[in-house]
Amino acid sequence: MKKALIITYYWPPAGGSGVQRWLKFVKYFRDFGIEPIIYTVENPNYPIMDDSLFKDIPNEIKILKQPIWEPNNLFAFFGKKKTESAGFLNPNPTFFGKILQYIRANYFIPDARKFWVKPSTKYLKQYLKSNSIDIIITTGPPHSxxxxxxxxKKELNIKWLADFRDPWTEIDYFQQLPLTKKAIKKHHFLEKEVLKNADAVLVVGKTMREKFSKFNNNVVTATNGFDGKISVTxxxxxxxxxxxxVxxxxxxxxxxxxxEVLSEIVAENKEFAADIELKLIGKTDASVIVAIIKYRLSKNVKVIDYVTHDKVVEFQKKSxxxxxxxxxxxxxxxxxxxKIFE
Known part of the structure; x- marks a missing residue:
């Protein structure tokens, strides 16, 4: 059986979208003659937790862990306070928040997990010398x-597949970061280094494949999907x-x-107003709440904080x-x- 070492920041008890892709891939690897070994963080700082995902981890799988130092206590825009943005960046930071955003953008490249790169390289270099591994797989973000x-790859010349669940320099929030020209140049340089040196690059869609193919001739699309073993009752x-x-x-x-449209319909049609209910399940930004209040939709919108993935499926079925x-x-x-596939 071939052995694959998967290097991932997100792993149960991490919740949210970042953990799903490789948790589900690993769940079925053995069916295809691949024995997965996971390398992940020992003391993660996950913004969302979901213990229900532990059940998807294959029995007796080897999981390697090493500690990480994360400076996220400095970053107000990571959404750890209720008053902060539910997304990657706070759109209206305080003066101090702007300073933190600048530090994050220009001194923690490619991201705040950069401090895990050197110790992980050292640890895994020794592990790979002592254990027979056929391929390593890295998945980002975080692109560290x-x-x-x-x-x-450079030190051991081992087979390497780089999986991009999201783009790097074209990720949603990249253009919003207060990046200097020097920082932008470094991001693009590192991105190209990864793409040029990986034996294969895995992406989630056609657009990313077309853009990455300029730097690597072996870019493959493996879209996100759904778990066929989840109950479809x-x-x-x-x-x-x-x-x-969701x-x-x-x-x-x-x-x-x-x-705006819902507000107009609710105002004009009392029967519709009594029947419509919009459920927002997950972290919701303060600006969304403000807009809901502005358009007088508070009675028709139900905001539900993060729930486990199995409960999400139930909400989806009933909607x-x-x-x-x-x-x-x-x-x-x-x-x-x-979500498209689910």
Missing amino acids: MHLIGLNL SSELDTKFTVTH GLMNADRNPQMLW QVLLLIVNNVPSAKGIITG
């Missing part, structure tokens, strides 16, 4: 994981006309036009309509979220 792969629909959005609802996803919103950014056309 790819720098670990880059170092191991039907559930009774909600009695009300429910419209459900996931982050940050400032860039705030659908002002939707609120009359599922709402999908992507960030209002230039790279939006390349975003193919896992």
